[in-house]
Amino acid sequence: MIKYILKRIIQVIPVLLGVSIIVFLMLSLSPGDPARLALGMNAKPEQIEAFNHENGLDQPVLVQYVNYMKGLVTGNLGVSYTTKQAVTKMIAVRLPATCILAFGSLVLTYLIAIPLGILLAVKQNTFFDDAFRVVALIVSSIPAFWLGLLLMLLFSVKLGILPSNGFDTPLHWILPLLCSCFGTWAGSSRYIRAMVLDTIRQDYVRTARAKGTPERQVLFRHAFKNALLPLITSIGFSIGNFFGGSIVIEQVFGINGMGRMMLSALREKDIPTVMAGVIITAIMIALGNLVADLLYGVVDPRIRAVYTSGGKKLKKRRPPHEPASRPHTDRRPQAEALALDGCMAAHAPQPYGGYRHDPLCADRDRLLQRPAFQRL
Secondary structure, three states, rough: HHHHOOOHHHHHHHHHHHHHHHHHHHHHHHOOOHHHHHHOOOOOHHHHHHHHHHHHOOOHHHHHHHHHHHHOOOOOOOOOOOOEEOOOOHHHHHHHHHHHHHHHHHHHHHHHHHHHHHHHHOOOOOHHHHHHHHHHHHHOOOOOHHHHHHHHHHEEEEEEEEOOOOOOOOHHHHHHHHHHHHHHHHHHHHHHHHHHHHHHHHHHHHHHOOOOOOEEEEEHHHHHHHHHHHHHHHHHHHHHHHHHHHHHEEEEEEOOHHHHHHHHHHHHHHHHHHHHOOOOOOOOOOOOOHHHHHHHHHOOOHHHHHHHHOOOOOOOOOOOOOOOOOOOOOOHHHHHHHHHHHHHHOOOOOOOEEEEOHHHHHHHHHHHHHHHHHHO
16 A cells, blocks of 8 residues: 555656646746836836846746756745745645635535435436426536625625635635535536436346345445445545635635635746646645545455555455366367367268268378377
8 A cells, every 4th residue: 555655646746747847838938027027117127137137037948947946846935026925935824725715615515415416316307306407507507706796795795694705714714615615516416416326227236125125225335335436536636626716716705825826926927936836736636636546445445455465466366175276188189089070970971872071081090090099
């Protein structure tokens, strides 16, 4: 298991390297001067030249990327062009809010979607199933920013029971979490419904029902447990979606998080800040996929056996009564005997007289002289 985890962590390194190259080239080659955006349009040429020299922007793009990666390896994410603060400190302040928003939305989504999806599978082709299909389509079509404005108008302005912005207390978390998971729980419940229905149609579920197993036990012990593998895959991908999609929610509710920081840095072409945000997002997505792979082993014993064997294919176990090696037998005499029987039948008398000639058996007399046939 440890070897497998280390192998997956090593595989993340080329992914992060490729992401960093693409993002750095896009930021460096995009229009706009970071010095002008940071110092203002009235900055003097001497100030712009000093800014570019201080931040290494007067060097070639390849040299800039190599210098940035050297700092990244040592834990130095650079200094923001606009705030003049260390990017590491900026991320340390904003990352907890984004993690609470992303993982809280993930948990809330599947707390609603899993029981609802199972219920839709049990109530297949009923009025409840058909009505929810329409509701899911409507809910999935609502934009998150528009829903966030409606929630603030209702619960903050009209009713005055929930705060409209900030993320300081658990009371501030309610509206952002509801807005973040509102568009995903409907689609996730439909996905879980399809997985459970596919599992219910399997032969082992039909056998469990024929044995008289209670329907609740058939549903949760046999059907849902075997439908967990696609669900785990969906959860692994959802971690990246919630983490990357927090930009809109943080902007609407005024949350001081990673998404809002990256959006502001993109406007100012703050390359160190954007690069740090993208790399951390990529790491979170890779960790989500790694956790999903490890959960496969918890759910499926076959995958867990592959993990413990170091990724090698398991050999088929020999029954205890079967010998370790079978005695070698020469099958050539039996084959030659079968060939001789074929030759005899080919030259047997026909019903209307005469013999049927087979050119393949012309050397049957020579075949009879072999020592294998002399011992028969």
